[in-house]
Amino acid sequence: MPTITPLTMQTLPRAAVIKCVPKSPQISCLLKKLPPFNFHQCKFYSRQPLLLSANDSLLHAKAIKNGSFQNLDVASYLLRLYGKSKCLSDARKVFDEMSQRDVRTWTILVSSFARAGSNGIVLELFRDMQNETVKPNQFTLSIVLKCCSSLSELRIGKGVHGWILRNGVVFDVVLGNSLLDFYVKCEDFGSAKWLFELMEERNSVSWNIMIGAHLNIGDVEKAVDMFRRLSSKDVASWNTIIDGLMRNGPKRMALELLYEMVKNGTVLDEVTFSISLVLVSSFMDIELGKQIHGRVLRLGFHVDGFIRASLIDMYCKCGKMEMALEVFKRMNSDFGRKENSIEEIVSWSSIVSGFVLNGEIEDAFKTFTSMISKEIEVDRFTVTSIVSACANSGVLELGQQVHALIQKIGHRVDAHLGSSLIDMYSKCGSLDDAQMVFKQTNDKNVVLWTSMISCCALHGQGREAVRLFEFMMSEGIKPNVVTFIGVLTACSHAGLIEEGCRYFRLMKEVYGIKPGVDHYSCMVDLYGRAGQLNETKNFIHENGIDHMSAVWRSFLSSCRLHRDIKMAEWVSEKLLHLEPPDAGTYILLSNIYATKQRWEEAAEVRSLMQSRGVKKHPGQSWIQIKNQVHTFVMGDRSHPQTDKIYAYLDKLIGRLREIGYSSDTKLVMQDVEEEQGEMLLGFHSEKLATAYGIISMTSQKPIRIMKNLRVCNDCHTFMKYTSQLLDREIIVRDIRRFHHFKRGCCSCGDYW
């Protein structure tokens, strides 16, 4: 059964072992196939225009010929036609050729651009209109206000409001609601409330906007109260409250209201279905999902492309890819393909992100490439998902190609895409590229900052993470739960105890965030790594977190680092009581005994582990050479070039010894964190992968190794010497962080 595990800073995803990785050559040849970037084409790339009939074209030709643009009716007809067909340049042409223009024609043009999302142009047109002293009516004003809220232009919108009051425009409910919605979207809650009180006429839409606004600012009680007092609740009211509660309030309550709505006999509409399917995903409640699917079929809503897209998305998020694909396939066969309709694009996008969520990276790429070859628009949603797939694959080249593809398509890097890209470069080991993306992304939000801070943490740049964090707060951006995980991890990886403690207090006292397991683990790690084992113990007791096994595991790791057997015994006792037996605990304890030459006890722990039937994760390392991923385990002899690898490794170690590398095999082989060291003959997998990398890569590109456990002490030293001897950069990604070895030093400063 596929499980969906959100990625956290604590553990890197076990990089997917894709046997025949990257579709890279395919993608690069697709890069060439893509149409050259062209603003007009890209903007309306996918929207299929309404078909203009031959008659219409004829009419247009005639109109140009005999100058009947003088006739307002003919001109407006053509204008509307082109506007609805998304042929904006044609609409504009007709408009420019007209000899006289009234409010109606202006409004038609304005609405055409608004519908296409060209908000900037709408505002320009609005200005032109006033310059020509044409007085906008309620229709025009509503459209303009909507643009203002999309652009978060509070100032301009307020100007429009003032203009309305000064010029005595007829103030109907619709215009009032437009204003209300504008204030809410621009987060000027005060003005919205004030306007709402003043409005002479309110309808259910007005109430719905206000209910939504209260939910947005987190005032659940008030919102529910308003909802309850509504004398006539229409579908939209139910939809508003359920959607708002799902996003900002208690999700349970959203679910309860959905049941109540159904029991009430309210007729559900397509929006209700969309919302409830999202609700299902957030609960991962597949049974409820199936029920809703049934209802959709019974009511015949399955003909609606949007609902089908929502169904696909729900199945993906609940980990039922087979079901998602079933709906997806039927979409085309049962109803015919609506080429590049929004529904179609959303469905593809959901499938791609579904594969990514479920860790099926190869399938995600297969879907993505077939999407491109079928010339389906690759929108920002899809692109964001596929970048996240690259992050999980850990293959840098693949990520770079996708990044190039995005630039080719011409997508602007917004906060969503930016965070994905930063995360991708971060997890693929290129700190520089992550920093570049960060610098180039204009509208930075918390998530983007958090991605960058976490990236620094992952690469051991503690000071830089702290600097970014301080800078972010000075910019007035509020850190959230995840931001603190990032900055605390950075502190623990870099030994910044004082800062770490300060931020932990800041989080609780100033930002009122309740620490979670991840935050506590960071703190335990922070004290523990620094060798303050008694403080660690106190911290655990003071915070009442001795039921969290992650915390104890981190503590045990620190005991090994500082070779404190007494403490380690005590900690593993606690740990083994708490969790289902985990190999890591036994091996860690056994290795701690071994470091003190207490072989008997070490062996005892290991046989205890075996008798309890605990299976260990074999240590694995992999390296990508060309389009192939090569995987190694300790003492591996299965590789076709195994003789060459071992011969080279022997030679290399000999030369390393000459420059000071020493390894007491007996001790070294035991001194491993989570890996057993009983095989004296073998080498750890990361050494094998490194050796293979050196002999098969002729260029001076850095050697990138990935490992599913932590790098051991000896291998760490080995890498340092190798980087010096060969003047070669080695980048190792282990389960917790990256190590950049360069000229005999590691970026972690040996503090790991």
Added chain:
DNA sequence: CTAGGGTTAG
């Protein structure tokens, strides 16, 4: 030709 409500990221 006009108002509210549904898919992306750390």
